[in-house]
Amino acid sequence: MRLPLEGVTVVAVEQAVAAPLATRQLADLGARVIKVERRDGGDLSRGYDHVVDGTGAHFVWLNRGKESVAVDLKTAEGRDIVRRLVDSADVFVQNLAPGAAKRLGLGTDELRSNHPELITVDLSGFGTGGPHEQRKAYDMLIQAEAGLISITGTPETAVKTGIPTADIASGLYCAQAVLAALLRRWRFGEGASIEVSMLEATVEWLGHALYTQMFTESAPPRMGLGHTSIAPYDAFPTRDGEVLIGVQNDRGWRSLVRDVLDAPELADDPRFVTNVDRVAHRAACDAAVASHTRRWATDDLITSLEAAGVPAAQVKQMSDVVSHPQLRARGRWREVATEHSVVPALLPPATFSDVEAAMGAVPALGEHTRTVLQGLGLRDQQIDELVKHEIVTSDPRLPALTSS
Template sequence: MFALDDITVLSLENGISAPLCTRMLGDFGAEVIKVERPDVGDVNRHWDSVVYGDSSAHAWVDRNKLSVELNLKNESGTAIFHELAGEADIVVQNSSPGVVERLGVGYEDIRQTTEDIIYLNISGYGRDGPYSDRKAYDMVMQGETGLIPMNGSPDAPAKIPLSVCDINAATYGTISALLALFHRERTGEGQELDVTMFGGMLSWLGYFPHKYWHNDELPERIGMRHHLLTPYGPHETADDQYVNYAILSEAHWELLCEVVLERPDLLEDDRFADNERRVENRDVLEPMIESFIAEESRDYWAERLTEAGIPWGDVNQLDEVLDHPQTEHLELVKELETEDGPVPYIDNPIASDSLEFAAEPMPDLGEDTDDVLGALGYSEKEIELLRTEDVI
């Protein structure tokens, strides 16, 4: 059975953050009704056309959903949204600031008729405060939350290629929706939730705020190295490959020097006596280690690191990751059957002997409009009238 059987999610979503959140809820078995602008749909549908004419983003975030085209600028469209919300457990929205209130579908509007509704707002900065009226997208948020200045090489900053701020908000959104369902199960109460990309990313800043608060230290860009630990990260080998390893303890450092590098003399150097001193003297230590690693092949170092019990791995290209032996073992790549052909996808990574996960293909724009309205009690004639009035 699905964990979220009999749970309905109504989503006014766009882009990545809310769509990914509701896709995860759909993976868990919820019925997700995606409300989209007539003839336009979610912006993510139009970013490319590599999946049989559909976009890669749409294929990523829109499986396990129903698509309903609904004009919320029309009073009849707003009324239908309220009807749908009356049948829903959760409403999710990530519209621009103030939009849902102007359309009459904000939390206060919905709770008038559906008191126990769970209403999740996903936004950039929140619904109040000095930045509340700003639109936010992943690249913008990577800059605002300090990721860009600390990422990249010393000579140039860089964005993180993944939509990490969107993924963060989607993850916290999913967690918050599940918590609210659990709370409602116990108390019978619905609630309004706010998840912000800004707050979510600050919560992921890890030890860096503590380095600043206690040591007045701002993270410098150090490329493939680690801000807190050294030696650490990918090192180029003699055969133009990389071996990627992590020295996480003094025991690892001793093994690296004695077993892997066969340089026990490094253990006698006061500059490298502990991790903090190694980091302080990384401009001396790291080039030295890099020169050692560059003398032998990837296989040579792989054998030695394995023998020493030091965590290590390869630096794989995307195609190698998708064909990785562990990817195959964990059965992480599945296929959705569509009218156009099979669509590979990365499966939900949660493994369970008891839980099942849904796997329905992403919907065409508005393909479920008639069925969803029919389930609300609208006749074919009424649905056709709504279509002629540009409501759907």
């Protein structure tokens, strides 16, 4: 069977996390993604670190299955190469600094004027217009501006999330919008101009916290591992560690105290009968649960909670996740090639029953410059001239071909 996006070509002038995550999802679904990078070092994330056998962890995560073309967009010849690529593409994605794409002649209006069926995506920190349009927009800054940091952490300390949440949110919405636009084009023949703001994507993820602020005029407190609206919902001590327990309804509460903790008197305690009651008396509720859980060994408590259908877990370390038995049992690990080695990679979360995600190799900088330019009709001698004049870079491991 065929992958859903086979035959779709995406050109991406992208860097860092948000846009590369979006286009990697499209590549996994079968699209041809041509990644346009700077000649001097390429995508910023190539240099964040070199922990994956010499390749950056972010870059390996975000760029498998793409073709890398290294071009100097400050030159007229470089810009012409990208415009020619876009002329034969279905989708163009960019997350350059605000206004940069337009200054390079790669603005949405210009690209679509001669290619109305083209789908363009401008992914930026704050969107077009407004007082923050020109602000720099790294993930941490967006988490701060969106209010996410203010509600994340403990009562004493606000923290950012341990993953680039703003980047991931906007990358997911970008990919979703491209898929919707492709569906509309196939049905009605219409292209699309799409804009995705990291700020707006992150604020959307605030969900209940935003509504709590609007309708109570009070922000949800930082709860650490707890939950503002549910109790008991936290880490509870055991003899040899701790267990996270999350009881989301009153039936679950009764199962916890009667079937697991052997404390039936708590089920009918007027302070704890309903979730609203338990939240109102959270400290007493948590203390009562902890007085019983601390008598258990962690593994025994997890087993008993699972048997009773009470949601529970242990905090896994990264080393535990790498060998997680559920991922192993479901066969979720594959291997992808990088310029230095073959490394493990997880299958995308959405599984098609009849076809597996493409999961191609992670490209070296400029690895596909020559083949992509050949596809535009350039002869090897012309490509060699572009390399000589530092307009493009071809991966040095690939020998330059010359022809008369």
